[in-house]
Amino acid sequence: MVDSNKSSGPPEETPSHNPNGNVPSESDLALDEITEKVQESLGLEKRHKFWESQPVGQFKDLGDTSLPEDPIEAPTPLSEVKQEPYNLPTMYEWITCDIDSDEMCTKVYNLLANNYVEDDENMFRFNYSKEFLRWALRPPGYFKSWHIGVRVKSSKKLVAFITGVPARIRVRDEIVTMAEVNFLCVHKKLRSKRLAPVMIKEVTRRVHLENIWQAAYTAGIIIPTPITSCQYWHRSLNPKKLIEVGFSRLGPRMTMSRTIKLYKLPESTVTPGFRKMGLHDVPAVTHILRNYLSRFVVAPDFSEHDVEHWLLPTEGVIDSYVAESSKTHEITDFCSFYTLPSSILGNKNHSTLKAAYSYYNVCTKTPLLQLMNDALIVAKQKEFDVFNALDVMNNDTFLKELKFGPGDGSLHYYLYNYRIRHTLKPSELGLVLL
Numbered sequence: 488m489v490d491s492n493k494s495s496g497p498p499e500e501t502p503s504h505n506p507n508g509n510v511p512s513e514s515d516l517a518l519d520e521i522t523e524k525v526q527e528s529l530g531l532e533k534r535h536k537f538w539e540s541q542p543v544g545q546f547k548d549l550g551d552t553s554l555p556e557d558p559i560e561a562p563t564p565l566s567e568v569k570q571e572p573y574n575l576p577t578m579y580e581w582i583t584c585d586i587d588s589d590e591m592c593t594k595v596y597n598l599l600a601n602n603y604v605e606d607d608e609n610m611f612r613f614n615y616s617k618e619f620l621r622w623a624l625r626p627p628g629y630f631k632s633w634h635i636g637v638r639v640k641s642s643k644k645l646v647a648f649i650t651g652v653p654a655r656i657r658v659r660d661e662i663v664t665m666a667e668v669n670f671l672c673v674h675k676k677l678r679s680k681r682l683a684p685v686m687i688k689e690v691t692r693r694v695h696l697e698n699i700w701q702a703a704y705t706a707g708i709i710i711p712t713p714i715t716s717c718q719y720w721h722r723s724l725n726p727k728k729l730i731e732v733g734f735s736r737l738g739p740r741m742t743m744s745r746t747i748k749l750y751k752l753p754e755s756t757v758t759p760g761f762r763k764m765g766l767h768d769v770p771a772v773t774h775i776l777r778n779y780l781s782r783f784v785v786a787p788d789f790s791e792h793d794v795e796h797w798l799l800p801t802e803g804v805i806d807s808y809v810a811e812s813s814k815t816h817e818i819t820d821f822c823s824f825y826t827l828p829s830s831i832l833g834n835k836n837h838s839t840l841k842a843a844y845s846y847y848n849v850c851t852k853t854p855l856l857q858l859m860n861d862a863l864i865v866a867k868q869k870e871f872d873v874f875n876a877l878d879v880m881n882n883d884t885f886l887k888e889l890k891f892g893p894g895d896g897s898l899h900y901y902l903y904n905y906r907i908r909h910t911l912k913p914s915e916l917g918l919v920l921l
């Protein structure tokens with residue numbers, strides 16, 4: 488549920504999607520805004536009828552350090568988990584979406600391509616590819632039953648979707664098996680009819696049936712209660728196109744040619760031994776990645792199997808690079824990004840924005856700044872228009888210097904049925920959800 492279709496210009500340009508024209512320069516600003524919004528919600532009774540009924544951190548408990556940092560509700564015996572699906576309005580029925588089937592994958596693709604996340608001005612809409620969906624939904628140990636659709640009984644038209652995939656996520660010292668819930672989508676014509684809570688309850692039920700009691704998810708909106716709120720940053724690779732499609736704007740004292748020059752990158756990478764990751768790199772990458780992720784409060788607990796699935800390059804889906812020492816042949820550094828294009832809505836000349844999203848990056852020898860500059864260079868070679876990164880992990884150490892500009896929306900991270908005592912800083916988070 489990554490919502491990064493919210494562009495603003497890099498500092499040198501005028502932000503396009505911020506009505507006030509203010510460039511939020513610090514993530515602190517985002518935190519202030521969130522606090523304000525939470526306070527607003529507190530003032531209004533039953534702002535979140537559904538979420539207030541769920542085992543999630545509640546706004547009223549914010550800052551209550553006497554509460555334990557634990558699951559909010561204990562698991563119930565499996566025999567007590569509701570065995571039949573939740574009721575839907577009579578016209579609709581549940582289906583389990585077999586993503587292996589090309590026909591079903593196309594139906595899911597079309598639902599999302601036409602109805603999934605848009606930016607506030609409805610200029611861009613995420614366009615997850617079919618290959619991406621297959622990758623995102625079939626990690627090691629995935630459950631087919633967690634790929635859930637709702638269709639119209641009579642026409643068989645798919646009108647809503649939600650998914651979960653299993654993941655081991657460490658919260659401080661505890662490794663918790665969770666569902667990563669994603670791709671919640673209700674057809675535009677069926678919005679505001681309280682279908683989303685039914686979708687969420689149904690995926691929760693199916694997760695419980697596998698004896699799993701926690702979940703992690705992200706959203707662009709604030710609901711009870713974020714464990715952290717992050718910001719997207721955007722690095723122009725093809726500034727001319729980004730300006731033409733309204734993703735960014737020419738700065739006040741900037742010309743197109745100066746802007747193009749500003750974002751120009753070297754033709755080739757500079758890190759010695761920088762190359763595409765291969766299958767034989769999986770153990771070494773797992774080793775340095777696990778070591779790096781151990782620094783963060785919340786992070787995935789990746790096995791070699793997970794790394795093979797999530798990080799081995801797949802054309803048009805995930806790109807990963809390692810730096811190998813010429814002397815010792817050790818893998819010292821690693822960087823990765825995934826491919827998530829957006830449809831450009833209503834532009835005569837351009838239909839797709841090709842965006843790369845920073846995934847996991849680890850340095851043990853090369854400075855992170857240099858490694859990420861190399862990531863930008865390969866992304867540019869691969870004809871991406873923009874490189875996006877959240878301010879999670881150590882990303883804030885390179886964003887400004889590498890000419891990323893802050894976006895104008897936040898991405899909030901949530902845990903279901905697990906309480907965190909204090910809101911985390913984005914830099915304390917080691918988790919990227921797709």
Ligand SMILES: CC(C)(COP(=O)(O)OP(=O)(O)OC[C@H]1O[C@@H](n2cnc3c(N)ncnc32)[C@H](O)[C@@H]1OP(=O)(O)O)[C@@H](O)C(=O)NCCC(=O)NCCS
Pocket residue numbers: 488489490534535536537538539602603604605670671672673674677678679680681682683684705706707708710
């Ligand atoms: C997100 C979406 C499924 C919500 O459906 P909807 O028809 O707008 O909302 P409904 O009337 O069915 O349900 C509203 C409830 O769902 C909750 N909800 C809405 N979006 C949510 C989200 N992304 N995650 C979790 N809960 C969400 C609301 O907070 C509300 O519950 P509350 O009263 O406790 O606050 C729909 O707007 C959609 O498909 N949007 C485009 C895709 C998208 O943004 N997906 C989510 C990506 S994070």
